[in-house]
Amino acid sequence: MDLFRITGGRRLTGRVSVEGSKNAALPLMAAALLGDAPVTLRNVPDLSDIRSMARLLEELGCAIAVDGDAMVFENHDTSLTHARYDIVRTMRASICVLGPLLARRGHARVSMPGGCSIGERPVDLHLRGLRALGAQITLEGGDIIASAKRLRGTTIFLGGPFGSTVLGTANVMSAATLAEGTTVIESAACEPEIVEVAELLNAMGAKIRGAGTPRVTIDGVEQLHGASRRVMSDRIVAGTYALAAAITNGDIVIEDFPYDALLAAINHLEEIGVDVRRLDQKQDPRCCAVRVSAQRVLHPTVITTQPHPGFPTDLQAQFMALLCLADGNSIITEKIYPERFLHVAELSRMGAKLYRQGPTVVVAGPNRLTGAPVMASDLRASAGLVLAGLAAEGETIINRVYHLDRGYMKMENVLRQLGADIVRENPDRDVEQPSRTEVSTA
Numbered sequence: 001m002d003l004f005r006i007t008g009g010r011r012l013t014g015r016v017s018v019e020g021s022k023n024a025a026l027p028l029m030a031a032a033l034l035g036d037a038p039v040t041l042r043n044v045p046d047l048s049d050i051r052s053m054a055r056l057l058e059e060l061g062c063a064i065a066v067d068g069d070a071m072v073f074e075n076h077d078t079s080l081t082h083a084r085y086d087i088v089r090t091m092r093a094s095i096c097v098l099g100p101l102l103a104r105r106g107h108a109r110v111s112m113p114g115g116c117s118i119g120e121r122p123v124d125l126h127l128r129g130l131r132a133l134g135a136q137i138t139l140e141g142g143d144i145i146a147s148a149k150r151l152r153g154t155t156i157f158l159g160g161p162f163g164s165t166v167l168g169t170a171n172v173m174s175a176a177t178l179a180e181g182t183t184v185i186e187s188a189a190c191e192p193e194i195v196e197v198a199e200l201l202n203a204m205g206a207k208i209r210g211a212g213t214p215r216v217t218i219d220g221v222e223q224l225h226g227a228s229r230r231v232m233s234d235r236i237v238a239g240t241y242a243l244a245a246a247i248t249n250g251d252i253v254i255e256d257f258p259y260d261a262l263l264a265a266i267n268h269l270e271e272i273g274v275d276v277r278r279l280d281q282k283q284d285p286r287c288c289a290v291r292v293s294a295q296r297v298l299h300p301t302v303i304t305t306q307p308h309p310g311f312p313t314d315l316q317a318q319f320m321a322l323l324c325l326a327d328g329n330s331i332i333t334e335k336i337y338p339e340r341f342l343h344v345a346e347l348s349r350m351g352a353k354l355y356r357q358g359p360t361v362v363v364a365g366p367n368r369l370t371g372a373p374v375m376a377s378d379l380r381a382s383a384g385l386v387l388a389g390l391a392a393e394g395e396t397i398i399n400r401v402y403h404l405d406r407g408y409m410k411m412e413n414v415l416r417q418l419g420a421d422i423v424r425e426n427p428d429r430d431v432e433q434p435s436r437t438e439v440s441t442a
């Protein structure tokens with residue numbers, strides 16, 4: 001398994017650009033199942049989760065042509081409706097084929113996603129929304145089986161104990177595009193990725209209003225055709241690289257930065273003493289160049305993760321790493337996934353002083369981080385550990401970086417380009433195999 005070896009203490013400088021968003025691309029790919037003509041997505045990141053989704057769509061009779069960062073999807077067999085456990089268990093986002101399959105093919109059998117290292121992640125809201133649209137849904141052998149001749153529009157409240165649901169909104173909104181009549185989703189997720197899905201669907205002929213607000217209205221249509229779209233920049237990758245500048249006292253320019261989608265995080269960076277400046281006010285704030293530079297003294301802050309436009313849970317671990325260096329105590333409360341703290345024990349191995357009580361962690365600073373071998377446990381926790389490694393004294397070894405590869409395109413190359421001392425190694429592959437005569441007979 002690949003690992004990262006990082007020698008910390010290098011100040012990052014230079015220029016990087018942000019890749020397309022994984023969390024936008026996945027539901028956009030699933031939405032292609034609704035089209036009766038080819039759908040083209042550009043700026044699709046080359047990540048393991050994207051490859052898993054592509055494999056799933058191919059199994060569902062969707063032909064995919066890849067050309068650089070563009071993917072063209074064309075449905076050639078609409079009789080296939082089974083998303084198997086083997087694929088779903090590798091990627092929870094497979095659940096977002098449920099709504100499109102049901103609406104376009106009248107039937108879906110999608111393996112129920114299992115447990116997850118960041119906490120319990122039920123799909124009850126997805127099912128509640130689809131049932132409200134008239135789907136018959138049962139659970140059999142670990143699979144969700146959904147069917148409907150034609151879905152019917154209605155008003156649906158999609159809020160849950162932790163607020164709205166991003167992929168649940170994408171699922172119900174996608175399904176409602178082909179329903180008879182009008183659907184209103186109340187307490188819809190407002191994340192920019194939902195706006196992306198709605199804009200693609202509208203380009204395919206859907207009639208969606210209000211995406212990006214808590215009330216989304218969908219007038220059902222008979223059929224959707226093809227369309228083409230450039231996937232938005234990844235706001236979490238952008239935020240992570242901004243933090244890489246901050247934690248190394250660096251000064252970098254980030255291009256294709258989705259500034260508008262990151263206002264809560266930018267607000268916190270400014271409170272901490274990190275300057276995030278748009279280079280050209282005339283550029284589109286959804287995709288612009290910013291300069292990120294940090295002062296030597298970082299200030300503590302109080303962060304609570306919330307649904308968009310609040311502070312994103314997917315940047316919580318990375319901010320925790322940064323706040324270890326702040327001059328005073330910070331408080332981080334996780335309101336989306338109260339158990340998303342696997343990085344706490346690993347950061348503590350690097351000398352962080354973290355005190356957790358339930359969904360809240362007090363980060364005591366300022367504190368010097370020291371390099372150590374640590375274990376990546378999930379995508380964003382791993383990103384937090386890489387940031388800590390960049391700032392730590394000495395060598396940090398991050399094991400199991402396959403978690404990172406799910407959401408960051410060749411992160412080590414990007415960071416090295418900015419001056420970081422980071423290499424990817426695979427101890428199994430890199431260790432010289434003994435020659436035949438050297439094989440031990442013991």
Ligand code: EPU
Pocket residue numbers: 022023024026093120121122123124125126127160161162163164165166167168189313314336337379380407
């Ligand atoms: N929830 C329910 N019932 C449901 C669905 C969700 O109770 O039916 C709860 C969840 O357990 C959680 C909260 O609602 O407490 C929000 O979950 P949501 O459904 O919004 O999450 P998701 O759509 O499954 C996406 C991202 C996550 C990101 C969350 C929150 C993708 C592929 N995943 O997940 O991204 O953390 O929204 O913003 O878009 C990541 O990229 O590392 C990642 C985990």
